[in-house]
Structure formats: C-alpha cells, structure tokens
Amino acid sequence: MLARVAHLLPLELKTLLERLPEPMQEQLEEIRIREGRPLEIGFRGQSRFMMNDGSLRQAADGAYKPSADTCRKLLERITNYSLYAMEEELKRGFITVSGGHRIGLAGRTILDGGSVRGIRDIGAFNIRVAREVIGASAHLMPKLIDRTRKTLHSTLILAPPQQGKTTLVRDIARSVSYGLWPTIEASGWQGRKVGIVDERSEIAACVRGIPTFDVGPRTDVMDACPKAEGMMMLVRSMSPEVLIIDEIGRPEDGEAIREASHAGISVVATAHAYDLRDARGRPVLLKLLEEGAFTYVVELKRTEQGVMHRVVPAEAISDSPASRETSAAPRSLPSAVHAWMGRRRADDP
Amino acid sequence: MIKLIGAALILFAGTIIGFQQAARFADRPRQLRQLAHALQRLETEIGYGHTPLPEALERTASATPEPLAAIFRRAAAGVWETESFSFRDSWEQAIKQQWDMTAMKKNEQSVLIRLGSTLGISDKEDQLKHIHLALLQLKSEEDAAREDQGRYEKMWKSLGLLIAVLVVILMV
Structure with a gap:
C-alpha cells in the first residue's frame, strides 16, 4: 500500500518508509507526520513510532522527526504546489488526492466572522491509504x-x-x-x-x-x-x-x-x-x-x-x-x- | 593591403561590440515588461482560474516570448523531474540556469527568487499580494532600466565604433 502513496512523499520520507519490510508496507493504513515530532505509522489497527533506521517501536524516544523543510515539501506535493486552489478542502480540514487517499491536516486556523476559513501553518498530516477490497461486502x-x-x-x-x-x-x-x-x-x-x-x-x-x-x-x-x-x-x-x-x-x-x-x-x-x-x-x-x-x-x-x-x-x-x-x-x-x-x-x- | 583589411576588421568588430552592448540596454526594459505581463498572467491563473501551479506556469510560458518562457517551463518541470526538490528549489534553479540568456540584472533576479519562496504555499489572497509586490518592484526596475536605456544605448552604439577608430589610429 506504500507504493500507492509513495509519489506524495518527499524523498527523505519515502526512503525511510521503504525500509519497512514488504508485508508491513502492504498493510500500511496511516502515516502520521507531525513537524518536529516523532513519525508514526498505523497498520492493522495498531500504531508504532518509526526510528531513524527504519525499525518500529512503541516508545517515541529516538524516533525520526520530520523537519520543517520535509513538511513543506509534503504540503507542496499533496496540494500539487497549489495551496491556493484548495480553499474548500482546507475549510474541511482534509485533502483527497487521486487514488482516494485522504490526508487530514491540522494547524492554526484562520477565522472569518467566527467560522473557519482555512488552515495556515499546517503542522500535522495524517495520510490515510485508501484500499479497494473487492468482495468486502460478500458476507453482508x-x-x-x-x-x-x-x-x-x-x-x-x-x-x-x-x-x-x-x-x-x-x-x-x-x-x-x-x-x-x-x-x-x-x-x-x-x-x-x-x-x-x-x-x-x-x-x-x-x-x-x-x-x-x-x-x-x-x-x-x-x-x-x-x-x-x-x-x-x-x-x-x-x-x-x-x-x-x-x-x-x-x-x-x-x-x-x-x-x-x-x-x-x-x-x-x-x-x-x-x-x-x-x-x-x-x-x-x-x-x-x-x-x-x-x-x-x-x-x-x-x-x-x-x-x-x-x-x-x-x-x-x-x-x-x-x-x-x-x-x-x-x-x-x-x-x-x-x-x-x-x-x-x-x-x- | 593586409593592414587595411586588419583595420577594417577592427572597425567592424568594434561596431558589433558597441551595438551588442546597446542591445542589452534596449532588451532589459523590454524583458522586464514581458516579465511583468507574465506575472500578471500567473496572477490571473491563480486568482480566477485556481489553476494548479505547474499548469499555471506552463500556460504562462506558452504566452510569454523566449528567453523568459524557459524560466517558467523549467520551474514547472523541475518539481517532477527532481524528486528531492521543493518548488522553491526548482524555481531558483530555473532562474539561475536561464538568467544569462536574458538581459536582466541581479535586482530583478532577487525579486523573482523571493517571489518563488512564497508561490504555492499560501491561500489565494496571500499569493496575489506577493505577486503584486513583485510586480511593483519590477515596475521600479523597469523605470530605472528605461532611464539607463536612454542614457547609454546611443552612447554604446557610437562608442564601439569610436574605440575601434582609436585602436586603428594607434596601430597605424
């Protein structure tokens, strides 16, 4: 599943995540990227922090921390270098990219007359990998x-x-x-x-x-x-x-x-x-x-x-x-x- | 005989150099004007079309004469070709590679590079403000460039020939 979202990730993140063992890459469900804080990934309903060497731990110390530059590149890639064209999406707090993957965003909001007009200074991303499971409803x-x-x-x-x-x-x-x-x-x-x-x-x-x-x-x-x-x-x-x-x-x-x-x-x-x-x-x-x-x-x-x-x-x-x-x-x-x-x-x- | 041919060659070369220098002074305000038009076009694409930046740059490039068009085209292509690039990197590299082909100077280069570090990463209003600021700065550069053109263009045209004449006289 990593392969489906890899094109969205900046090079340094992509190389790091590609170190995950193959079956883990397949089961990847979420990638949580928070600026300056440990990188977290979710798979099969569990979550782990990712270390610099690509191993996974339950504790956060020593984990890889994405830099401001990495986050900026990520934001550019998921918005196709055009944050200005995403006003509706920013109002809702997430962006859907081609392939159905949803990327949740968090940061400082801009208010306009009391209602949220958008998010600026985006500091956290949650990439949810969409999966098409043919036959998922067969039992139901x-x-x-x-x-x-x-x-x-x-x-x-x-x-x-x-x-x-x-x-x-x-x-x-x-x-x-x-x-x-x-x-x-x-x-x-x-x-x-x-x-x-x-x-x-x-x-x-x-x-x-x-x-x-x-x-x-x-x-x-x-x-x-x-x-x-x-x-x-x-x-x-x-x-x-x-x-x-x-x-x-x-x-x-x-x-x-x-x-x-x-x-x-x-x-x-x-x-x-x-x-x-x-x-x-x-x-x-x-x-x-x-x-x-x-x-x-x-x-x-x-x-x-x-x-x-x-x-x-x-x-x-x-x-x-x-x-x-x-x-x-x-x-x-x-x-x-x-x-x-x-x-x-x-x-x- | 050979002396005569040599003198003619020196005169010819001097004139060409003079005209080339003059052309640079004439090109700079023209290119600055084209650049301003290109940025206005980009402003429209961003402000009204909500066109994604790479596409907006492509469109701007197609409506802009060379050598400026290449800057926009390369900036758009760079982000796809080099994976580790942010837009700012791609934009900066495109400007630096292409700059020698233009008649423009350091000042306008830094205006463009500064603009590149804000393009694409903020909301529409913010983008339009940054483009406006760049346009204003380019306008003042253009005015200065026109003044220089009036002052130096004619001078260089005759200066090249005159220096060549001086060299010929000294040699004879």
Whole structure:
C-alpha cells in the first residue's frame, strides 16, 4: 500500500518508509507526520513510532522527526504546489488526492466572522491509504437483500472511524451495480442503477469527475457535493435505485434521506458511531431510525482476526418502548434483535 | 593591403561590440515588461482560474516570448523531474540556469527568487499580494532600466565604433 502513496512523499520520507519490510508496507493504513515530532505509522489497527533506521517501536524516544523543510515539501506535493486552489478542502480540514487517499491536516486556523476559513501553518498530516477490497461486502450482502423488490434494503452502517465503512459501501455499490448478488436465489437479478454522493471523494475517488475505483457500470457519482443537495440532485437527474452516502449526520442529510426513501429508493448510508446505542444519542440518526427510514442497521467492528459485522433489523429498535431512551442498550432486547456475525480477514486481497 | 583589411576588421568588430552592448540596454526594459505581463498572467491563473501551479506556469510560458518562457517551463518541470526538490528549489534553479540568456540584472533576479519562496504555499489572497509586490518592484526596475536605456544605448552604439577608430589610429 506504500507504493500507492509513495509519489506524495518527499524523498527523505519515502526512503525511510521503504525500509519497512514488504508485508508491513502492504498493510500500511496511516502515516502520521507531525513537524518536529516523532513519525508514526498505523497498520492493522495498531500504531508504532518509526526510528531513524527504519525499525518500529512503541516508545517515541529516538524516533525520526520530520523537519520543517520535509513538511513543506509534503504540503507542496499533496496540494500539487497549489495551496491556493484548495480553499474548500482546507475549510474541511482534509485533502483527497487521486487514488482516494485522504490526508487530514491540522494547524492554526484562520477565522472569518467566527467560522473557519482555512488552515495556515499546517503542522500535522495524517495520510490515510485508501484500499479497494473487492468482495468486502460478500458476507453482508445476503442479509440485506430485499426479495420482493429485487434490490437492497435501506441500511445504515455504523462504526467508529478506521473500521472499513467506506471500503464496505464501495464494494456494495460495485456489487449492486454489476448485479453480482452473492446468493443463489438472486443470481438471475439484474444490476441496479446506483447513485453515489461522494462528498469527500473517498468512495469513488473521482479525478475530474471520473471514478478511479471500480464502482460498477451502472453507477453515477456526484463528486465533492454536499450530501443533502447531492442526493436530491441525483434523485431528480439520474433516477437511481440505490443511493450510497458516506458519513451522514447533519439535519439536512436526514431530510434528504427521508425524501429519497419516500421515492422508493434504497438508501445505504454510513455514520460515525461506536454502536447502535451511541448512534441513538445523535438526534438525526435517532429520528431516522424511529421513522423507519432504514430497514437494517449494521454495526462494524474490526478485530485482530478481521472485520465483524452485526445486522439488526431497524423495526426492532423503533417498536421497542425503550427506543426513546437513548441510554437503553440495544443488547437489552435479545428477543427482537437477531444478530449475525460475519468474519473476513482484514488482509484479504 | 593586409593592414587595411586588419583595420577594417577592427572597425567592424568594434561596431558589433558597441551595438551588442546597446542591445542589452534596449532588451532589459523590454524583458522586464514581458516579465511583468507574465506575472500578471500567473496572477490571473491563480486568482480566477485556481489553476494548479505547474499548469499555471506552463500556460504562462506558452504566452510569454523566449528567453523568459524557459524560466517558467523549467520551474514547472523541475518539481517532477527532481524528486528531492521543493518548488522553491526548482524555481531558483530555473532562474539561475536561464538568467544569462536574458538581459536582466541581479535586482530583478532577487525579486523573482523571493517571489518563488512564497508561490504555492499560501491561500489565494496571500499569493496575489506577493505577486503584486513583485510586480511593483519590477515596475521600479523597469523605470530605472528605461532611464539607463536612454542614457547609454546611443552612447554604446557610437562608442564601439569610436574605440575601434582609436585602436586603428594607434596601430597605424
């Protein structure tokens, strides 16, 4: 995976990281670069500091510290020497580069009338390597199939960051679009028209409007578009049958999802939340769940062995008297919840 | 006979040297003007087009006459060709390599190099301010260059011939 982001790195960083053993390079997930502070890398959900000789330690002393010059070169390379052309990205705090890799930035912000206008004096970078895992949704898809409408049920996928939500929805989009339904009963079904609203350019990783990841032949992508507006635009213009959205959470997102599901479109959305209980603490998600906008809720957890998922029918949540109490754990409703565990090795190709 | 040919050669050479010197004085304000136009073009690309810097430089190069165009072209190419370069390094190297081909002097070189250390690494407003500053500095250099042109261009044109005549007289 290092090879995919190597072109972004200044020479000195690249040479250092290339000293990592081959399998480690393959599993690289994050590179955290902080000016004058130890270089940290993340792989398989763990993180280590990197020493000058390329070895990895848990303790930070003696680690390689990127200089101001290195950080400047890195910033130039990730912005294509044009920070001025990245105002929107700086406002959001990250840059998506070709290949779908997302680079988070931190530094001193510039305020304009109380709201953030950008970041200057950028001192920390977090390069997240995007990975396309074909078949990531194979275990999950059979659970989400709507047999009467021959499509997917509306689904909300919950997980904390770094658990593979985006990888999963990308693979769902691809499978639905190609018509690769992973069960025998669905084998004759056609592919569905898929619309993706890709606000962070992470799902499809579009470069000039053309997806660089394989998201299927019947997929339309609204790139770098605010989710709520993008959903409505796609519904009006491209008549999707399945809508895919990443990281919902604002009130207007909820509004748009409601509209789309009234139009008979299956919505597959992800949200940042540790689990269902956590999600119900967020008003927008709680409201959508209570209204029955989603048929299923999926929780993702990544463990040492792989990605586990747990599918919960959403009616079980909204029908229960405990649903209005955000403190009630969904696990307290064992009769209504039918859980299913799937397993996939994290380092599957 | 040979003396005559030699004298003619000296006269010819002296005239050419004089004209060349005069041409340098005439070229400098012209090139400064072209440079200012090029920077204005770059300003537009950055301010309105939000064009990425390497592409903006390429476009500027294509609208600028040689030898100035080569500076912009090389600065854009340098960052891709040499991996260890930051933009500042690439820009500085392009200017230094190409400078002898131009009629411009140290002052404007340092203005350009200073501009290069800010290009691409700040927001739009900041970029435009830096380009504006460079343009102002170039303008004052251009005025000085015009004054020099008026003063020395004609002088050199005749001076070359006159020195050659003097050498011939001394030799005879």
